Structures are given as C-alpha cells and as structure tokens.
Amino acid sequence: MLKKVYGSAVFGVEATTVTVEVNIDNGIGYHLVGLPDNAIKESNYRIAAALQNNGYKIPGKKIIINMSPADLRKEGSAYDLTLAVGILSASNQIKADEVDKYIIMGELSLDGQLQPIKGALPIAIKAWQEGFKGFILPAQNAHEAAIVKDLVIYGVNNIMEVLEFFNGKKSIEPTVIDTRTEYFKNIEFPEHDFADVKGQEGIKRCMEIAAAGGHNIILIGPPGAGKTMLAKRLPSILPPMTLHEALETTKIHSVVGKVKQHTGLMAQRPFRSPHHTISDVALVGGGTFPQPGEISLAHNGVLFLDELPEFKRTVLEVMRQPLEDREVTISRAKFTVTYPSSFMLVASMNPSPGGYFNDPKAPVMSSPAEMQRYLSKISGPLLDRIDIHIEVTPVPFEKLSEDRPAESSREIRNRVMSARELQTTRFSNLDNIHYNAQMSSKQIKEFCVLNHESRELLKNAMDRLNLSARAYDRILKVSRTIADLEGSETVESHHIGEAIQYRSLDREGWLG
Helix, strand or coil: CEEEEEEEEEECCEEEEEEEEEEEECCCEEEEECCECHHHHCHHHHHHHHHHCCCCCCCCCEEEEEEECCCCCECCCCCHHHHHHHHHHHCCCCCCCCHHHEEECCEECCCCEEECCCCHHHHHHHHHHCCCCEEEEEHHHHHHHCCCCCCEEEEECEHHHHHHHHCCCCCCCCCCCCHHHHHHHCCCCCCCCHHHCCCCHHHHHHHHHHHHHCCCEEEECCCCCCHHHHHHCHHHHCCCCCHHHHHHHHHHHHHCCCCCCCCCCCCCCCEECCCCCCCHHHHHEECCCCEECHHHHCCCCEEEECCHHHCCHHHHHCCHHHHHHCEEEEECCCCEEEEECCCEEEEEECCCCCCCCCCCCCCCCCCHHHHHHHHCCCCHHHHHCCCEEEECCCCCHHHHCCCCCCCCHHHHHHHHHHHHHHHHHHCCCCCCCCCHHHCCHHHHHHHCCECHHHHHHHHHHHHHHCCCHHHHHHHHHHHHHHHHHHCCCCECHHHHHHHHHCEHHHCCCCCC
16 A cells, blocks of 8 residues: 655755655565655654554555655665554554644654654754645654644644544644734843943944954954954844844754754844864755855854964865855855855954064964964965954053943944844845845945045055955945944944954054
8 A cells, every 4th residue: 555744854044845765565665765864764663663662563565665866865864753654554554644734853762752853843844835734753853843823733742642533543633823012021031231341341332343344354363352252242242133144043043053042033133153173065055965064153243263373274265155145155066065154253353473562561372474374374364255354452559449330232232233233225126135245246336435534544544454344345345334333324433443443453563
C-alpha cells in the first residue's frame, strides 16, 4: 500500500517541502532512497525501537521509502517522526485520512520521546504558503513555529500523542501566541546600559553617531580603557527591531537551532562576539551542507570583533564582500545559498603588541616599527570599510570616582531614533536602503550636497591624509548622520570637520 506524508528540508533560510512516499508490498527488505544522509539512513533503528517500546512495530514486509524531490540532498535526524508515521499509515496501523494535511517533523529517542529540530520557523512559513492545515513538531520548537499565523501548530512530547491524534483517540492542544504581544513583551531592555560608563564622553558620541547611521566603528586603545564595555552597550542604543526585522533574524537563528526553547520571536538585536581563533567558515558560513556563520547570526544586530589584529588575516579578508554587499553567497557544485548579513561591525584593538600607545610612561614599550607591523595585520581595504576610527584613552580617577550619573542608554536611544526617522523618510522610495551607512555613491551624491566651504575642507583633508575614494564616501556618510542628529537638512562644514576626525587610522603619524 502506498501512502504519502510530508516533511521539509531547509536550504539557506528557506524551506522546501519533502514528500515522503512509503510503499509496503510483499517481500523482505527496507529501502530508503532520495539522497538521504547517514543520519536519515540510521533512522530505521531509532524508529523500530521507538515503535516497539510504544506497542507498534515495523511490518516484516518489503518497505520502499522515497524522499522526493529525489535529487535534493536531505540531512539530519528530524525526519524520524515523518518516516514513522508514513510506515504506520501505509501498514494500516493508524488511520491515514489526515496525515497528508500536515507537515510532520521530529527526532525520535528510543523510548518515543521527541527531540527538538532546527529550522522550525522557515518550515512553518513554507507550510503556511503551501496551504497545509497544520505542523506537528516537538513541543520545544512549538513557540518558534507558532509565530506564523493561520497555521495550526501542534507541539508534542511523544510519538504516542501523534499516533493517538491521527487515530482520533486524543486531541492535541494547539500552540497559539500573539506575535505582537510577544514582540513588545521582550523589547525592553538589554542588561547593559551607558549609564554605567564613567567618562568617555567623546567615545559615547562616536557610538551614538555609529548607531544613528548604522556605521561600522573601530576602537583603538590600551587595555582597560573600556573598549569592550562600550561595545557591549551599543545594542542598547540601537532602535528596536521592526516586526519584519525580528522575523528575519529569528529565521536565521532557527536554521542553526539557536532560538531558545519556549521562545517565540527574537525582539532584541543580536550581539555576536566570536573568539579570535574562529575559522573562515565559522565566521561567514559554509561547510559541506552550508550553515549561516557569525556574520549572518549578527544580521540586524552587532558583530563585535575584540582584538582585531589577533584574528587570522584570511578570516578578516573574507568579510570584505559581506560588509559591502550586506549578504554572503555560498556556492557549491549543485546549489547556491545566500544568507543576509546586514550587521554593524564593532572592532576593538590595542595600538601595539604591548597594548599601549607610544608613550614613555607606558608599562610595556613597543617601538614605532613594532606598532606599525602590528597594525599592518589589518589590511587597508578592510579599514576603508569601517566608517569611524576612534582612539580610546583610559578614564582618569576623577571621572571614575564621580557620583554624578551618566547619560542613560534610553536618552541616547531617543536621539538615535529621531535621526533614524529622518533617514526612513529620506529613503522611503528606496527598497534596500534604510539608513545612511547603506547609501551607494548615487545616493551620497544626492543627499550629501556640500557647499563651497565644506568642499574645500574635505579636499584639503583628502590631500593631506591621502584618503581613498571609499574613505571619501565614508566621511560623507558619517557627516550626513551627524547632520541628522542635529536635525539639519544640509551637511555643513562643521559636520564634515567632525567626520574627518573619526578617520584616525588614515592619519599619517597618528602613532605619535
């Protein structure tokens, strides 16, 4: 007897429906075809034990299972429940009237318990698009999938719940969440706050500009100056994610199984801080069966690279294209996947191997040549893609011991949101541009018109600092953001002057 049940495969951040055709006939043998990987091939052992421990069994006949489309590679153990339901319905051990109306996914333990799966959200979106009645999956993933409206989500803990559901002996309570309520419940507020930071007013100003325009930033300073502390607080002044951004971010984290159990929509912007020993593939994504890397997990949030020169040069260089295009494409012989990677890069570094500037009072001295060699580990093209370079100096004791409260993240965020609103209005007719850092040369020419004084100031800076064309664009973008924070429609000379100051690493002799 032939029966069809449905599962799903995830490629990139999109799902493809997989039809599992189970045919049971006279004879002996178990044949699984349709490009399954080893985890799926081993599923018959898990299924046999799970069924036997729950009063069912795999029939002693010839079983042929085809996973269609047969030329699409399937991987992982999430098809255990799909295959088990298909075998039982084809052998008339359960009623099969409704099985083809649901997407069914889940990994089986030997006692029939269900383990969580990856990619529940993109699978649920695809199931809704294709008109399935519901989605049966492990209870741990139910909140994640329930973000999708108009699709009935059944979270189950054991295979017996599924079998009794199809036999009509037991109903399963659908998981229902209000997406908007879930979103607003979790939107406030990160644990790190700028109110905890003493001094560093100039650096806070830089962070505010970076947040307002979505600009990449690098902090250069000695150990203990507060670089990491400042970076961790950047998400607290970024505007809240829109519902669309939250859904997009949750999808990426769902694909790699990073969404917390019993959690629906991710409402806070991601902050990713990989260790400097990370590999190229782990950073940008890839592998035999491509998975998103850290830059995609930081999509709509912040990627923090601490001690930038300690990262392998090859790792840093592969970021150049994603920084420019805001997406990463991974190509294989038979397919290509594209992951979004629109993130803010925040990097920090010491100015020398010893950790200090070229200062006679420094505990550890490094020669100018050693400092230059250390800095040269970061390529010019990568630095060109970082809009703001700023030196961070240690906080003096007088500032540390002050009782006067510092400005809170909420106050800074209000100014950032006002500047972002101006940018939203400005770019309302453009599909893929939402803030100043995303502007192309065409938009820069349109929205960053300079008067004579500003033009002369920028020309002199370009000549003196020997800046590249890309650095020219970065200065204009940053100056546009500074103008937005002031509510100015035009870019004035003092906006250009401040933006030029934030190109420390372009300045000859900045080492002192």
